[in-house]
Structure formats: C-alpha cells, structure tokens
Amino acid sequence: MKKTKIVATIGPSTDNKEKIKKLIKEGVDIFRLNLSHGDHYYHRNLINLIREVDKTVPILIDLCGPKLRIGKFENNKVFLEKGDKFILTTKKIIGNKDIVSISYKNLDKKINKNDLILLDDGRIKLRVVDIKDKSIITKIIVGGELSNNKGVNIIGKNLSIPSLIDKDKEDIDFGIKERVDFIA
Numbered sequence: 001m002k003k004t005k006i007v008a009t010i011g012p013s014t015d016n017k018e019k020i021k022k023l024i025k026e027g028v029d030i031f032r033l034n035l036s037h038g039d040h041y042y043h044r045n046l047i048n049l050i051r052e053v054d055k056t057v058p059i060l061i062d063l064c065g066p067k068l069r070i071g072k073f074e075n076n077k078v079f080l081e082k083g084d085k086f087i088l089t090t091k092k093i094i095g096n097k098d099i100v101s102i103s104y105k106n107l108d109k110k111i112n113k114n115d116l117i118l119l120d121d122g123r124i125k126l127r128v129v130d131i132k133d134k135s136i137i138t139k140i141i142v143g144g145e146l147s148n149n150k151g152v153n154i155i156g157k158n159l160s161i162p163s164l165i166d167k168d169k170e171d172i173d174f175g176i177k178e179r180v181d182f183i184a
Helices: 019-027 039-054 164-176
Strands: 007-008 030-034 059-063 076-082 083-090 100-101 114-117 124-132 137-141 144-147 152-154
Touching: 019 152, 030 039, 039 059, 059 164, 100 144, 114 137, 152 164
Parallel strands: 007 030, 030 059, 083 100
Antiparallel strands: 076 144, 083 137, 114 124, 114 152, 124 137
C-alpha cells in the first residue's frame, strides 16, 4: 500500500471526461472540488462526471472556510487601475469596477483610515481613505484583474471571524446529499 496520495483539483481546465480519465491514468487518488469557486449546480455536475468515469475514485469537497472574501462582479471580473478609488461594502450587491461587497459584516467598524488591504493573495493593494455608511472607500495602490470571491487580508488587524460560516454549513449539507467521501 502506498502512503503518498495524489489529490487533484478539478475545475474549468479539467472538467471533462477525457481529462479526468487522463488524471486517473496518471495516478490521481482523490479529486478535490474547491467550493470557494462555482455553485452547487456546477459542482454537482462535476461529481456526476467523475462518477461516470470512475465510481471508485474518492471525491473531496474543500470548504471556503472563514476567510474574508469579496463578492461577485457583474461580469465575473474587473480590472482595477492604480490611483482609482474602489469601494468595499458590507451591503449585499453585485459588484463592478467601482464597488464590491465583502463577507465581513462589521469590517467598516474594525478598520481605520490609512489601513492597507490586500486582495487576491496580495496581488492587489488598497489603502483606506474613508469609511462611511457600511462602505470602505479605498485608493488602489497596486491594481490588476480581480475576479469573484477572492480573499481579503487586512494588514495588522486581528479580526474575530467565526470558524464556520453560513456558506460552509450549506456546503456541508450539499456534500452529504451528494455523498462525497471527504470534507475539508
């Protein structure tokens, strides 16, 4: 019995029968579905596709977890220009190049002017210039492409975030209904 396992994440670049078959042939032991991206409909189709190819390969769903995240954009992504203003709001909205929602409801009460905010694993850098009406107004220090549900880090702040978020609970129920093998 081998002690090392190969876990492969299935997503848009590998979500067809031929690629799944090839991954199994190359030695994949477990398929991982990242529930931070896509919806239950998309992931249910992936689960069915994997099981069509090989019912014996275990499926793992990876929960979003308590990470701070931005919401979704009208066209799934935007390009943020250095020097422009960009607003993070605790209101539930569909975002655009000027504004996006954020998952932490009290962020406007926990942040201060001049705080630095990193988006998408630090690829995008913002500086807080003002806070009003549940919104954090920022100036873009380092711009770039930003897509749906990317992570948010606040430099130098300890925020109390619940260990299990509502989306995780919904995703656990989804995993149970779909009879996945592992939940991470």
